[in-house]
Amino acid sequence: MSREEPLLAPRQSSEHSSIRNEDEEDALLTGERTHRSQDGSRRDWSFWRQLGLFVWSLVATMAVVILAVMYQHRVTTQQPGPDDLSWGPGPGGKPEGKRNIVFMVSDGMGPTSLSLTRSFRQLELGLPANDTLVLDRHHIGTSRTRSSSSLVTDSAAGATAFSCGHKSYNGAISVLPNHTACGTVLEAAHLAGYKTGLVVTTRITDATPACFASHANRREYEDLIAEQEIGEHPLGRVVDLILGGGRCHFLPAEVEGGCRADDRDLTKVAQDKGFHYISDRNGFDGLNVGQNAKLPLLGLFAERDIPYEIDRRFQEDTYPSLEEMSRTALAALKKATESSEHGFFLMIEGSRIDHAGHGNDPAAQVHEVLAYDKAFAAVLDFIEKEDTPTVLVATSDHETGGLAVARQLHKSYPEYKWLPDVLAKASHSSEYLGRKLNEYLSSSSKKDTLEKQRDYVRKSLLKEGLGIEDATDEEVGSLLQPDNEVPSSYLFADIISRRAQVGWTTHGHSGVDVNIYASSTKDAWPLHGNHENTEVGDFLAAYLDLDVEAVTQKLQEQASLSWLGDPLGADIRVNQLDSYHGDFRKRGEGCDCGQH
Numbered sequence: 001m002s003r004e005e006p007l008l009a010p011r012q013s014s015e016h017s018s019i020r021n022e023d024e025e026d027a028l029l030t031g032e033r034t035h036r037s038q039d040g041s042r043r044d045w046s047f048w049r050q051l052g053l054f055v056w057s058l059v060a061t062m063a064v065v066i067l068a069v070m071y072q073h074r075v076t077t078q079q080p081g082p083d084d085l086s087w088g089p090g091p092g093g094k095p096e097g098k099r100n101i102v103f104m105v106s107d108g109m110g111p112t113s114l115s116l117t118r119s120f121r122q123l124e125l126g127l128p129a130n131d132t133l134v135l136d137r138h139h140i141g142t143s144r145t146r147s148s149s150s151l152v153t154d155s156a157a158g159a160t161a162f163s164c165g166h167k168s169y170n171g172a173i174s175v176l177p178n179h180t181a182c183g184t185v186l187e188a189a190h191l192a193g194y195k196t197g198l199v200v201t202t203r204i205t206d207a208t209p210a211c212f213a214s215h216a217n218r219r220e221y222e223d224l225i226a227e228q229e230i231g232e233h234p235l236g237r238v239v240d241l242i243l244g245g246g247r248c249h250f251l252p253a254e255v256e257g258g259c260r261a262d263d264r265d266l267t268k269v270a271q272d273k274g275f276h277y278i279s280d281r282n283g284f285d286g287l288n289v290g291q292n293a294k295l296p297l298l299g300l301f302a303e304r305d306i307p308y309e310i311d312r313r314f315q316e317d318t319y320p321s322l323e324e325m326s327r328t329a330l331a332a333l334k335k336a337t338e339s340s341e342h343g344f345f346l347m348i349e350g351s352r353i354d355h356a357g358h359g360n361d362p363a364a365q366v367h368e369v370l371a372y373d374k375a376f377a378a379v380l381d382f383i384e385k386e387d388t389p390t391v392l393v394a395t396s397d398h399e400t401g402g403l404a405v406a407r408q409l410h411k412s413y414p415e416y417k418w419l420p421d422v423l424a425k426a427s428h429s430s431e432y433l434g435r436k437l438n439e440y441l442s443s444s445s446k447k448d449t450l451e452k453q454r455d456y457v458r459k460s461l462l463k464e465g466l467g468i469e470d471a472t473d474e475e476v477g478s479l480l481q482p483d484n485e486v487p488s489s490y491l492f493a494d495i496i497s498r499r500a501q502v503g504w505t506t507h508g509h510s511g512v513d514v515n516i517y518a519s520s521t522k523d524a525w526p527l528h529g530n531h532e533n534t535e536v537g538d539f540l541a542a543y544l545d546l547d548v549e550a551v552t553q554k555l556q557e558q559a560s561l562s563w564l565g566d567p568l569g570a571d572i573r574v575n576q577l578d579s580y581h582g583d584f585r586k587r588g589e590g591c592d593c594g595q596h
Contacts, residue, residue: 094543095389100343101543102330102379102392103162105208106372107155108354110399110512116362116502117369119405120420133369134377135394140524141516143533145398148177149573152511155354156219158397158533159211165537165548169574173207173216173225175564177575181215181234183551185540189345190238192546195295195336196344198239199325201306201371202351203246204229208397212347213239215555221565222249223260230270230298234558235551237273240295241332243325244351245302247279257303270298284320290331297332299325308352308429310367322350323374330382343388345544348375356429357400360504361493363426363466365403376517383519391543392519393527395536399512402505409498422500425467430496433465434489437479453480466496 106113118133147157149169160168160175164182168175176182190196198209205222214228226249231237250266251258260266271277275298278284284301287293306312306319320328326348333344350372356364376394383390408414440456448456457476462468475495482488490507497504516536518524527539541548568574 098337098341098343098388099544100333100337100345100386100388100390101540102346102348102383102390103540104372104376104379104392104394104517105159105162105347105349106353106369106394106396107202107208107349107351108357108398108400108509109350109369109372109396110403110510110514112399112403112405113353113357113365113369114515115405116403116420117366117373119418120366120423121370123420124424133373134380135373135515135517138376138380138394138517138519139515140518140521141528142513142530143395143516143536144513144530145396145511145533148575149577151577152509153398153533154219154509155207155397156211159208161533162395162397162537162540163211164552165534165541167532167534169572171218171220171572172574173214173219173221174211175215175217179217179564179568179574181552181555181558181564183548183553183555184212185537185544185546185548186212186345186347187235187238188541188546188548188551189544190240191235191551192544193340193342194345194544195240195333195340195342196238197241197329197333197346198229198244198349199241199322199329199346200244200349200351201322202244202349202355203249203304204242204244204300205246205249206351208349208351209242209244209347215564217565217568222246223262224563224565226250226260226266228563230266230275231273232269234555234563237296240336241293241297241329241346243297243299243301243320243329245300245304245306247300248303250300267298267300281316281318281320284324284328287328287332289324290328290333290335293328293332293335295332295336305352305355308356308364308368308431309371310364310426310429311432313367321374322348322371323378326375327378327382330379334382334386334388337388343390345540348379350375354400355431357403358507359430359489359493360401360497360507361430361489362403362497362500362502363423364429364431366420366423380519390519391523392517393524393536393539394517395533396514397533398509399514400509401507402503402510404503404505407498407501407503409501415501418501420500422467422496423502426465426496427467428465430489430492433461433492434487436465437461437488441480450480461492462495466492468495468499471495 114133114135118136121127121133122129122131145153145158147153147170148167149157154170156172157168157170160166160172160182163184163186164174166176166182169177174182174184186196198204198212200206200209203222205225207219210216210219210225214225214233216224229239229242247257248259250260252260252263252265254263255265267277275296276294278286278299280301284299301319307315309321312319312321329346333346337343350368353365353368353372356368379392383392405418406414407418437457454476457479458471462471479488479491482491513530516527516531518527524539527536
């Protein structure tokens with residue numbers, strides 16, 4: 001028996017073996033059998049051929065590497081624009097057939113709101129530093145928020161970007177800068193056969209919900225918006241389910257809780273149009289978490305806004321929570337679409353995060369964000385159990401308040417801290433306490449001495465409402481003799497903010513980018529990274545294969561634009577950013593420059 005040689009052992013060289021090995025290698029590289037002569041020229045030709053094949057292989061490999069790098073760069077940096085929205089390249093594809101979409105808006109919630117609330121929750125519940133909100137685990141990108149008229153948007157222009165996929169001016173309710181209506185994703189969904197719903201904690205006629213189911217030149221036209229939401233709309237009724245506050249603009253002023261400028265009772269008009277109407281907690285509970293709901297449904301549970309969550313939790317027998325309304329809406333829409341080829345579109349808004357920002361109230365803010373986080377989790381729970389493909393996308397229209405989890409209290413070098421335990425002691429919002437103070441000052445306080453008034457403010461409001469026991473005489477005095485230009489609610493908010501070392505830069509909005517969240521990284525791949533807010537609107541329409549522009553054409557065929565409300569005046573800026581007018585110097589000279 002001959003000795004076995006190692007597989008890689010050098011073989012004896014010979015003219016015949018060399019030619020044979022070259023033939024075998026050529027056959028492996030080219031897939032073709034070769035026939036060689038044994039002369040030197042043939043061997044030279046074989047050498048150059050092998051060299052050429054080697055160079056070709058090297059170039060091809062480098063090309064593949066370069067293309068792979070370019071592909072990865074495109075995936076991670078280049079986001080599809082409004083005319084280029086797609087689900088590839090990416091980990092997930094858009095589902096075929098029946099599908100649902102839930103769009104959540106955290107009105108006024110910026111990135112700092114998450115930091116504030118996360119730390120508050122960790123302290124209040126004794127959780128470790130790595131414990132996060134549900135939202136934190138679903139963050140996929142950010143959104144740029146400017147409007148057509150300002151680098152700082154309002155809710156109307158922000159929601160128009162979501163609903164229509166177009167930029168517009170501050171105050172526009174799904175109306176373009178050229179004063180024509182733009183079709184909304186909700187209207188397109190309804191016309192395509194989807195069931196639609198709106199769930200909010202503010203007035204249902206407020207800017208964000210209004211932008212999905214109505215059109216108006218100005219957000220202030222809430223009487224007009226209410227009419228359109230119940231079906232007095234060029235396209236007829238487009239909303240199947242409405243849950244929130246805002247009875248005020250559905251009832252005439254002479255009726256308790258009404259504030260309409262005319263004598264129409266839209267709750268009765270809605271019922272004549274087929275709506276099932278409920279107005280209190282008993283009616284809501286009768287829906288049995290949506291199982292007994294009959295569409296179309298109109299539920300108005302407050303005269304104006306549903307109270308802040310920090311206050312509502314003591315009035316659960318009067319007002320449903322955002323989580324409860326969300327679960328009810330999801331179940332009702334699921335039941336209504338069980339036998340349909342189409343699913344549903346639902347918009348849910350954590351509306352009063354914005355109001356807490358406007359009021360610079362950190363205690364109200366954290367409870368509003370926590371309530372929104374619970375509603376977000378409820379939608380995720382629904383999706384996990386739902387057979388129909390459903391995607392959840394969430395973002396904010398803007399940030400409110402210029403919130404910072406830091407505050408310099410003195411001229412000396414600032415401390416590096418903020419104190420959430422101060423917020424944990426608060427039992428009510430500054431809005432609630434301001435209202436209680438105003439009631440006291442307008443009635444019973446007239447018989448009280450100044451000492452008794454100070455005692456009431458210290459004990460009944462600051463201690464019981466905010467957990468503050470070290471108020472200064474100056475702070476108490478400012479509450480008892482408030483400046484007409486500064487609401488008492490602002491004073492309460494500042495008192496607690498200073499102690500928590502929470503900072504605010506404005507009672508208005510800011511221009512910061514806001515976060516985008518989704519049910520999973522697979523569901524909303526096109527929204528990864530940084531985007532214009534209009535691209536969020538484009539995604540909503542594209543996911544459901546909706547033709548929003550066709551709806552726009554239908555709306556613009558209207559012979560009269562009177563249904564949009566009074567025309568805008570020439571002084572309203574719609575498509576040009578403002579610039580500095582020397583306001584600081586003029587104000588310093590005593591000039592009233594508020595119109596600039």
